[in-house]
Amino acid sequence: xxxxxxxxxxxxxKHSDWRRVLSPTGNRGDAIFRALMLGVGLFMxxxxxxxxxxxxxxxxLSIRQFGIGFLTGRQWNPIKGEFGALPFIYxxxxxxxxALIISVPFSLGIAVFLVEQAPHYIARPVGFLVELLxxxxxxxxxxxxxxxxxxxxxxxxxxxxxxxxxxxPLFQGSITGIGLLTGGIILAIMVTPIISAVVRDVxxxxxxxxxEAALALGATKWEMIRVVLVNGAPGIAGAVILGLGRAxxxxxxxxxxIGNRPDISVSLFEPxxxxxxxxxxxxxxxxQALHLSALVELGLILFFVTFIVxxxxxxxxxxxxxxxxxxxxxx
Amino acid sequence: MSVWKRSVCxxxxxxLLVSLMGFAGCAPAGKVGDTGAQLQGAGATFPNxxxxxxxxxYGKLHPNVKIDYQSIGSGGGIKQIQAQTVDxxxxxxxxxDEDLKAAPGELLHIPTVLGAVVITYNLEGVSQTLHFSPEVxxxxxxxxxxxxxxxxxxxxxxxAKLPAADITVxxxxxxxxxxxxxxxxLSKVSPEWKEKxxxxxxxxxPIGIGGKGNEGVTGQVKNTPxxxxxxxxxxxxxxxxxxxxxxxxxxxxxxxxxxSVTAAAAASxxxxxxxxxxxxxxxxxxxxxxxxxxxxILVYKNQKDAAKGKALIDFLWxxxxxxxxxxxxxxxxxxxxxxxxxxxxxxxxVTANGTALR
Numbered sequence: 231x232x233x234x235x236x237x238x239x240x241x242x243x244k245h246s247d248w249r250r251v252l253s254p255t256g257n258r259g260d261a262i263f264r265a266l267m268l269g270v271g272l273f274m275x276x277x278x279x280x281x282x283x284x285x286x287x288x289x290x291l292s293i294r295q296f297g298i299g300f301l302t303g304r305q306w307n308p309i310k311g312e313f314g315a316l317p318f319i320y321x322x323x324x325x326x327x328x329a330l331i332i333s334v335p336f337s338l339g340i341a342v343f344l345v346e347q348a349p350h351y352i353a354r355p356v357g358f359l360v361e362l363l364x365x366x367x368x369x370x371x372x373x374x375x376x377x378x379x380x381x382x383x384x385x386x387x388x389x390x391x392x393x394x395x396x397x398x399p400l401f402q403g404s405i406t407g408i409g410l411l412t413g414g415i416i417l418a419i420m421v422t423p424i425i426s427a428v429v430r431d432v433x434x435x436x437x438x439x440x441x442e443a444a445l446a447l448g449a450t451k452w453e454m455i456r457v458v459l460v461n462g463a464p465g466i467a468g469a470v471i472l473g474l475g476r477a478x479x480x481x482x483x484x485x486x487x488i489g490n491r492p493d494i495s496v497s498l499f500e501p502x503x504x505x506x507x508x509x510x511x512x513x514x515x516x517x518q519a520l521h522l523s524a525l526v527e528l529g530l531i532l533f534f535v536t537f538i539v540x541x542x543x544x545x546x547x548x549x550x551x552x553x554x555x556x557x558x559x560x561x
Numbered sequence: 562m563s564v565w566k567r568s569v570c571x572x573x574x575x576x577l578l579v580s581l582m583g584f585a586g587c588a589p590a591g592k593v594g595d596t597g598a599q600l601q602g603a604g605a606t607f608p609n610x611x612x613x614x615x616x617x618x619y620g621k622l623h624p625n626v627k628i629d630y631q632s633i634g635s636g637g638g639i640k641q642i643q644a645q646t647v648d649x650x651x652x653x654x655x656x657x658d659e660d661l662k663a664a665p666g667e668l669l670h671i672p673t674v675l676g677a678v679v680i681t682y683n684l685e686g687v688s689q690t691l692h693f694s695p696e697v698x699x700x701x702x703x704x705x706x707x708x709x710x711x712x713x714x715x716x717x718x719x720x721a722k723l724p725a726a727d728i729t730v731x732x733x734x735x736x737x738x739x740x741x742x743x744x745x746x747l748s749k750v751s752p753e754w755k756e757k758x759x760x761x762x763x764x765x766x767p768i769g770i771g772g773k774g775n776e777g778v779t780g781q782v783k784n785t786p787x788x789x790x791x792x793x794x795x796x797x798x799x800x801x802x803x804x805x806x807x808x809x810x811x812x813x814x815x816x817x818x819x820x821s822v823t824a825a826a827a828a829s830x831x832x833x834x835x836x837x838x839x840x841x842x843x844x845x846x847x848x849x850x851x852x853x854x855x856x857x858i859l860v861y862k863n864q865k866d867a868a869k870g871k872a873l874i875d876f877l878w879x880x881x882x883x884x885x886x887x888x889x890x891x892x893x894x895x896x897x898x899x900x901x902x903x904x905x906x907x908x909x910x911v912t913a914n915g916t917a918l919r
Contacts, residue, residue: 307765308736309758376772376780384785406729406785408770486780490734490771501770507734511773514606514634515736515762517660 282533289527291520300527306492308512313524315531317492321410321502322535325484326477328414328498329421334470336418337425338459344426345433346455357430364423372486375416380407380487383415388499403497406489411498413488417480421473428472432465433458467547471540478536481506505532597625598872604630604638604651607676607738607793608856611891612651615884619876626872635738636762642668642859648873650859653738654745654762655838667862669907670837671877672855674885675826675894677794678743679817679852680805683782684709686724690816692717694808695843695851699751701789702730703758704768709787717808724787731781731790734771736762742854743791746842794822795892809851810843821850822894830899837903853894860911867913874911874918881905 286293292300296313303314340360344353384407395401436458444454459466481504489501490511505528516522602612609632616628633641635652642650643664655670680693697713700706706713710723733740741762748755758764772778775796782790782802794817797804806814815821828846833839843851858877864870881904885895896904909919 305765308763309761309765373780376777377784380781381784404727404729406770408781408785485734485773486777490773491766491769503771511735511771512763513736515636515738517636517639517762521763 282530285526285530285533289523289530291523292527295520296524300524301531304492304494306508308516308518308521311518311520313520315505315528317494318503318505318508318528319531319535320494321413321488321492322478322504322506322532323539325410325413325417325488325502325504326474326539328411329417329477330470330474332415332418333422333425333473337422337429337469337473338466340422340426341429341433342455342459344430346451346458357427360423361427362423363419364427368420368480368483371416371420371483375412375483375487379416380412383407383412392499399496400498403495403499405499406501408487408489408501409497409499410488410502413484413502413504414498416483416487417477420480420483421477424476425469425473428469429462429466432462432469435465436461464547467543471543471547474539474543475536478539479506479532480504481510485510505529505535597627598869600626600628600648600869600873600876601646602628602630602638602649602651602858603633603641603647604859605635605653605738605856606632607653608651608674608893610795611674611884611888611893614887614891615876615880618884618887619879622879623875626876628876634736636736638859642861645861648860648869649877651857652859653854653856654741655840655855655857656859664861668859669862669911670857670859671881671904671907672837672896672900673858673880674888674896675822675841675853675855676742677817677822677825677850677853677894678739678746678791679794679797679802680789680791680807681779681782681797681802682789682805683786683803684724685786687721689718689721690803691721691805692808692814693805695746695750698807699747699754701728702732702747702766702768703751703754704730717814726787729785729788730766730769731772731778731785731788732766732769733774733778733791735773735777737774738762738854738856739775739791739793740764742842743852745840745854746852749840749843794819794894798892807851809847809849810845811847811849813847815848815850817850817852819889819892819894821848822853823897825849825851825853826855826894826900827897830897833900833903837900837907862911864911864913864918867916867918870911870913871918874908878905878908878919881908 292313296303300313300315301319302316303312304316305312305314306317307313344357344360348356384405388401388405388407388411391401392405440457440461441454444457449457484504485507488504488507490503490507491501492503492508493500495502509525509528512521513525516525609630612630612632616630619626619628630651635654638647638650638652639656639660641647643660645665653676656668661668680698682691684691693714694717697706697717700713707727708725709728710725715721715723741760744754744758744764745760747758748760758767770781772781772790775792778790778792779796779800779802782788792802796802797817804817806816808814824846825841825844828849829839829841829844837855837857839855841853841855844853860873860877864873881896881901885901888895909917911918
């Protein structure tokens with residue numbers, strides 16, 4: 231680099247300003263790297279904003295027509311041009327909740343078993359199988375849902391539920407094997423490998439000294455595991471949020487088994503509908519501008535529902551970790 | 562370590578080199594040969610299997626003409642031909658007047674093949690073919706007939722041991738031409754259906770559970786006892802589903818077959834309007850299956866590019882003549898002879914800059 235020639239000096243002076251900002255150490259490689267990473271990070275934000283703008287502008291027709299009533303309307307009738315999103319919002323949230331209620335205990339159990347209890351020759355293949363489950367395409371889950379899970383639930387699970395818990399409005403109504411419960415269960419199966427794989431890594435990252443300390447103080451194995459779980463709490467919560475994200479947006483598998491009926495009924499046996507399913511189902515044949523616009527607005531709502539649910543989850547996590555004073559931010 | 566580094570470096574260079582060569586190789590291949598033509602089409606999913614067959618057979622006869630068809634749905638087909646992003650569109654239902662007006666030029670409907678919607682069911686202990694009259698189908702799908710042993714169903718099915726079980730209705734959950742044909746039929750036979758539900762690709766069903774696609778409906782009907790649903794004829798034939806006979810407008814119970822579907826088109830040829838946009842559900846005639854319909858290809862009457870237009874018209878001409886012979890093998894009903902004649906006249910009327918293309 232022949233930087234000593236006089237005419238080069240002012241040019242370098244000019245550039246030095248931004249170079250100092252980007253790289254205080256003055257290393258060119260650092261500056262390039264920093265700019266690159268900044269660009270990538272901003273690009274991410276830009277994509278989210280661009281998506282929101284596109285969704286909002288394409289759903290303008292429907293927003294103008296229905297206003298806030300779109301969120302509270304219960305009628306979805308493309309022929310008559312009536313569009314209300316409440317049944318879809320309800321179906322999306324409730325099916326995801328069912329999924330989490332079932333899958334979180336399972337996932338924690340799997341992760342604890344793999345990290346704390348299983349010998350190596352079992353932990354490895356079982357861990358591999360769990361990760362394999364996460365890689366199965368959702369259409370396959372859906373077909374399995376129609377042909378195996380739904381008939382199984384109809385014959386062996388829903389009748390006893392109806393008999394023993396039929397006094398609860400949750401388990402009343404006709405039994406077809408297709409409905410909100412089946413949708414929630416298939417989501418639980420799809421979400422479990424994701425949550426358990428992440429929780430396993432979280433638990434594995436909790437320092438061994440914690441375990442040793444607990445055992446040295448006379449803790450039983452169960453008490454030691456509790457210490458590990460409390461330490462990993464923020465990471466575990468992160469894993470659950472990741473699973474929730476997948477459950478909220480899952481389309482194909484749920485569509486196959488949820489019954490696709492835009493109705494709100496308390497019973498989990500009744501068919502329901504999710505936002506993602508509605509968009510996937512109706513988008514191809516939506517010819518009316520208003521219908522199309524209403525579907526895009528559903529997408530916008532899913533965007534916000536995901537935001538809000540994630541926000542609430544993070545808030546909960548924050549509260550929990552503050553109370554328990556969770557130290558090892560393992561994740 | 563250094564061997565590892567060097568091999569990674571070599572691999573990166575290799576990938577770069579190969580991808581560069583790939584780009585270089587692609588560029589000339591993407592261009593069209595000057596003697597041939599490249600056509601794009603998009604639309605209905607229902608006729609996709611036969612259109613793909615046509616494209617591959619026609620491609621063998623005319624290797625310099627390259628035609629693509631994307632089955633994105635009838636709605637998408639109409640939108641794309643309106644926007645002129647494709648050379649031809651395809652739709653199961655004929656276009657509405659306001660959609661035709663929204664197009665920048667005059668669009669022609671060329672019927673290609675026929676399909677039908679059949680009633681399938683899962684009823685344990687009943688081996689004979691069930692018979693349904695139109696009012697019964699409408700009442701079941703309206704949720705007014707709730708039990709299989711309802712006297713209205715029994716009246717058409719003497720001798721069948723109908724169970725005292727609840728009927729579970731299964732319908733399509735995805736927007737579909739199949740639903741449009743079925744609801745068009747129900748609107749014609751039931752004033753109550755017409756008023757409460759109407760005709761459309763995504764109607765608001767009064768009752769039942771939704772399955773995605775023909776396979777979703779079939780899966781739920783097969784796996785749930787006491788269900789009733791509707792699917793395309795071709796799908797039912799290929800999967801050997803139990804299929805009901807339906808009472809037509811002349812009072813006869815007719816099995817859905819390729820011949821009874823073509824008969825529906827032939828029977829309604831007399832009152833088919835000049836632009837060939839017609840619904841042939843509930844047609845008169847003793848051997849007519851009443852839930853039948855055309856599927857159409859949409860082309861502009863005035864083609865911008867003479868060479869492309871000529872290639873398109875030649876292909877469609879081949880389709881409605883030689884192509885019809887392939888229909889039965891794929892479980893589509895071929896056009897009746899007089900409709901082929903009228904489609905010929907439509908193709909003959911296509912021009913490019915004022916000059917006829919055929």
